Amino acid sequence: MTAASADASFRRYWRLSHDGTSLIAVDAPPETENNAAFVRLASTLRAIGLNVPAILAQDSANGFLLVSDLGQRQYLDALTADTADRLYGDAIGALITLQAVAPTDGLPDYDAAFLRRELALFDDWLLAAVLPGAGVTPAERAMLDTLYARLIDNALEQPQVCVHRDFHSRNLMHCASGNPGILDFQDAVSGPVTYDLVSLLKDCYVDWPRRRVLDWAWGHFNLAVQSGVLTPAHESRFLRWFDLMGVQRHLKAAGIFVRLSRRDGRPDYLRHLPRTLGYLTALGADYPELAPLAGFLQQRVLPRLPAIEA
Incomplete structure (x- = not known):
């Protein structure tokens, strides 16, 4: 072996x-x-x-x-500018099968309490590491609490499907047939339709120009409508669902990366923090309700990231 x-x-x-x-x-x-x-x-x-x-x-x-x-060979190793359309096309096809066919009976519900516990990882690990002592100000705490409530509402108002919960380039294998191979699915839940899509397209381990991300996301939307996962009436809300779902995921992931470093002795995960938090700061210009978070990250969090390694 x-x-x-x-x-x-x-x-x-x-x-x-x-x-x-x-x-x-x-x-x-x-x-x-x-x-x-x-x-x-x-x-x-x-x-x-x-x-x-x-x-x-x-x-x-x-x-x-x-x-x-x-x-x-992980997707992460196979993805290039030239291969991405084909590989993401295969992955989105598999995701549609998961969402349209996989039963949700017996799966935990990705409910408000579950989502709130995940968001707390950002507070308990990342913010505790970069803002020790007094921590966030009362105004910052109020901003985060309001944001968290909005993110939870965004997740719960979406159609609920079988969610892998870690559908990204390190859990997808590039296979000669039956592509992709799918790993690490034991934590599947019944939850929001955009969760796995944003995990795939706004990956913490590889990023793409927003134009390409949106092309792939709308390709998923069209297939989801054809498969009955979504309806044409969802079109006006789909992109907002997708982007705000990404905020929840990336806040959680940022907390997990710090926990992996500090609790589990895996500091290699810290190098993914700038990309993960960068997804959040980039949305501040597109969504007024996310501008306070973007400013908070840029002014209070990103400059202090090196302190996490100390």
Whole structure:
């Protein structure tokens, strides 16, 4: 066996060869990882035609799995200016299948309390790191609380579908057939239709010009209407849903990156903070209600990011 990869969780992976076939052995400690959900969802998603690992053997008590190998090339490694249209087209096609066909029965609801807990990661980890001591001012706290309420309302007013929750370039594998291979789906929920789309197109690990992002996003919208996931009446709200959903995700992700560094000894994730927060500052010019957040980040947070590494 050879080490295959590591991710932001406590899971570890090894690649092994057996009878001419490459397989993946997974060590996923049951006290921290949701292995039952992974096994259940793997069966569900394969049944609707998505390319996810097949479960070949499992020891649930000890958190060991043997699964099929989706290859070694992540989307992150395959994406270029020339390949992006084709690769994102494949990914959006898979996402439409997930949204249109995957059942939501038994999935946790991405409800207001869930969304609020995720937004608290920004406060508890990133803001605590860059603004220690007194922290935010009362006016800043009021601004953030108002924003969080708006972001939660934005998520809940959208059509609710099966949401992967980490549908991005490090969890999608570039495959010769059945592209993309999809990993890390055990935390799926029933939630807003734009969540996975913004995870894909406003990725914390790779960014694209906004014009291309919007072309891909509207391509998803058209397919979603054809598939019955959305209706033509949603067109006027779709872009706002998409952009504000991205604000929620990027605030959460920024907090998680700091937590990975400070709690889990993974400082490599801090290099993704400027891109992740940059998505937020860029929206300040397009949405007046986001201008206070953009100003707060530019004046109070971004200049202090180097302090997180100290």
